Amino acid sequence: MCSRKRRKTTSHQPHDDFKQRCEARVRSLGLPKREHLTVPVLCNRLSQLRGRPIQVLGLPLPLGSPDGLLIETEAQDFIIYEARLAPVHQRQVVLHEVGHLICEHTTETAVPLLTELFTPSLDPGLVRRVLGRDHSHTDVEHEAEYIGSLIGRKISTWSSERTRTVPPEARDLVARLSALDPFRPCR
Known part of the structure; x- marks a missing residue:
């Protein structure tokens, strides 16, 4: 027989109300x-x-x-x-x-x-x-x-522009960093 301690349940009602109210405001937009x-x-x-x-x-x-x-x-x-x-x-x-x-x-x-x-x-x-x-x-x-x-x-994103101009001195570094994220091509 396995014994487990019961977790104490606590009410997060005020926090839940806060979250729901904020989420509703964002949805209403x-x-x-x-x-x-x-x-x-x-x-x-x-x-x-x-x-x-x-x-x-x-x-x-x-x-x-x-x-x-x-x-x-x-x-x-x-x-x-x-x-x-x-x-x-x-x-x-x-x-x-x-x-x-x-x-x-x-x-x-x-x-x-x-x-x-x-x-x-x-x-x-x-x-x-x-x-x-x-x-x-x-x-x-x-x-x-x-x-x-x-x-x-x-x-x-911050703006609708998805590509950025990379200065020549940073191209090597940017290319290496971009290789870590295959979903964001670098130009």
């Missing part, structure tokens, strides 16, 4: 299949749903600032990401900000950084004390990150 979904296609779809354009901008942001910002205006939305990040990190930052758009989160935490960018003579510490703090560990931030990750799983 009616995104195209993976092979046709890119960041520009995603932003065009969201622009249609929101009734105003979304512009994605890579900018060198001040030291200590967030890696991304969402700025919503009456006429247009802007997603700004730190241009000096690695491309994969840039994409996740953009998708995180897209998560805020999808969830219709408010954008008041960006006010101190915007003040620093556009009115540099004001003390950033004073602006933060007066207007509030960055709440990067809040439920809102977790929700935006999870939504961004869900979309990231569905997305094909």
Whole structure:
């Protein structure tokens, strides 16, 4: 006779509800299949749903600032990401900000950084004390990150361009690395 310990079952109800709610939001967007979904296609779809354009901008942001910002205006939305990040990190930052758009989160935490960018003579510490703090560990931030990750799983690539120009000095290295992945031909 074999004896086994019974596993304790724990309820993950709040976490399951969170996941289901986020997955439902992503499904409701009616995104195209993976092979046709890119960041520009995603932003065009969201622009249609929101009734105003979304512009994605890579900018060198001040030291200590967030890696991304969402700025919503009456006429247009802007997603700004730190241009000096690695491309994969840039994409996740953009998708995180897209998560805020999808969830219709408010954008008041960006006010101190915007003040620093556009009115540099004001003390950033004073602006933060007066207007509030960055709440990067809040439920809102977790929700935006999870939504961004869900979309990231569905997305094909950062752009629709599939081939890249390889500088002559890197061709040998790229050819060797490409040999490891037979599904991505290198030119």
